[in-house]
Amino acid sequence: MRFKDIAGQAVLCNHLTESVDAGRIAHAVLLHGPTSSGSLALALAYTQYIYCSDRQHMDPTTDAHGLRADSCGVCAHCRKIEQLTHSDVHLLFPNTSIESNKGVKSSADQRNEFRSFLLQHHAFGSLDEWYAFLGVANQQGIVRESDADDIVRTLTLKSYEGSYKTIIIWMAERMNSTAANKLLKTLEEPADKTLLLMVAENTATILPTILSRTQQIEVPRVTSQTEWPEEFAPLFVNWMRMLFKLNMAQLSHQVDGLASMGREMQKHFLAYTSEMVRQCLLHTMAGTANGLHTGDERFDSAFPSMITIRNAEQIYRALNDAAYAIERNAAPKITFMQLSFTLSKLIKNR
Numbered sequence: 626m627r628f629k630d631i632a633g634q635a636v637l638c639n640h641l642t643e644s645v646d647a648g649r650i651a652h653a654v655l656l657h658g659p660t661s662s663g664s665l666a667l668a669l670a671y672t673q674y675i676y677c678s679d680r681q682h683m684d685p686t687t688d689a690h691g692l693r694a695d696s697c698g699v700c701a702h703c704r705k706i707e708q709l710t711h712s713d714v715h716l717l718f719p720n721t722s723i724e725s726n727k728g729v730k731s732s733a734d735q736r737n738e739f740r741s742f743l744l745q746h747h748a749f750g751s752l753d754e755w756y757a758f759l760g761v762a763n764q765q766g767i768v769r770e771s772d773a774d775d776i777v778r779t780l781t782l783k784s785y786e787g788s789y790k791t792i793i794i795w796m797a798e799r800m801n802s803t804a805a806n807k808l809l810k811t812l813e814e815p816a817d818k819t820l821l822l823m824v825a826e827n828t829a830t831i832l833p834t835i836l837s838r839t840q841q842i843e844v845p846r847v848t849s850q851t852e853w854p855e856e857f858a859p860l861f862v863n864w865m866r867m868l869f870k871l872n873m874a875q876l877s878h879q880v881d882g883l884a885s886m887g888r889e890m891q892k893h894f895l896a897y898t899s900e901m902v903r904q905c906l907l908h909t910m911a912g913t914a915n916g917l918h919t920g921d922e923r924f925d926s927a928f929p930s931m932i933t934i935r936n937a938e939q940i941y942r943a944l945n946d947a948a949y950a951i952e953r954n955a956a957p958k959i960t961f962m963q964l965s966f967t968l969s970k971l972i973k974n975r
């Protein structure tokens with residue numbers, strides 16, 4: 626995992642590489658935040674950067690990802706860490722007995738499954754996805770005493786390949802108290818050149834004595850979907866309702882509002898409308914209850930059926946044509962008025 630593969634966390638990535646370059650690597654670090662925002666991916670990228678034998682440095686103001694540095698991704702250390710086969714990097718995680726493997730006593734017994742899971746989800750998979758991967762719906766995996774024993778044993782061994790020994794504990798909050806207490810001992814007298822990287826979504830259940838011996842780093846939440854401006858949803862709902870009534874005075878007022886937005890915003894709003902239409906079509910075709918989320922319940926339940934396989938394509942085309950016209954400096958009022966008539970007809974003749 627390289628930092629460039631983690632979207633939306635450049636500030637944190639740069640903070641981590643800076644601390645490594647300055648020789649400030651803490652013995653114990655806790656990254657807390659949603660796995661979907663990259664907390665485990667960050668732990669892996671950080672580890673890879675520490676071991677990399679050919680660290681890359683760039684100008685963050687011109688780098689496409691806003692990064693100041695990253696691991697090379699091709700040296701032997703990088704490759705082994707990317708394949709999760711580096712002999713000095715150990716992974717602990719909530720492990721659990723499954724039907725096909727009843728004898729799971731520690732992370733070591735489930736290492737291959739976890740490796741497949743991580744590679745499949747690029748380290749962004751959630752705990753629920755991990756259980757689903759194992760096929761255990763309600764079973765609660767834990768980081769156990771035997772996992773802590775493995776840590777203690779690992780730390781007393783000499784490192785194989787690098788100068789550092791790293792233990793990454795994913796979902797540290799799923800550690801049972803015996804394991805946590807054993808771990809605490811290693812934190813009290815940290816061995817030289819060891820790094821304990823804990824990753825947690827919720828720190829409330831982690832022993833305060835562990836937290837106090839750990840450098841805590843908050844991983845900000847990143848939303849994977851495009852963020853639409855808040856005003857788009859009510860604007861869209863009003864506009865669509867207007868297309869049914871086709872009251873000219875009200876429609877004209879609505880179009881004035883749309884025409885007064887900047888051109889970029891108008892294009893953005895048309896893209897939003899396309900996305901809503903796409904979701905409606907998915908909803909209609911799948912017959913699922915998970916429709917729109919505009920905040921207007923009546924609209925959300927009634928509107929999706931207006932979009933059918935028969936009118937969707939023409940609606941997309943009308944929206945695209947309007948966006949193209951706006952890009953070419955067409956008068957926005959006329960463009961939105963024409964678009965409104967076209968959409969009104971298409972929706973009514975579904």
Ligand SMILES: [Zn+2]
Pocket residue numbers: 676677678679680696697698699700701702703
């Ligand atoms: Zn490298």
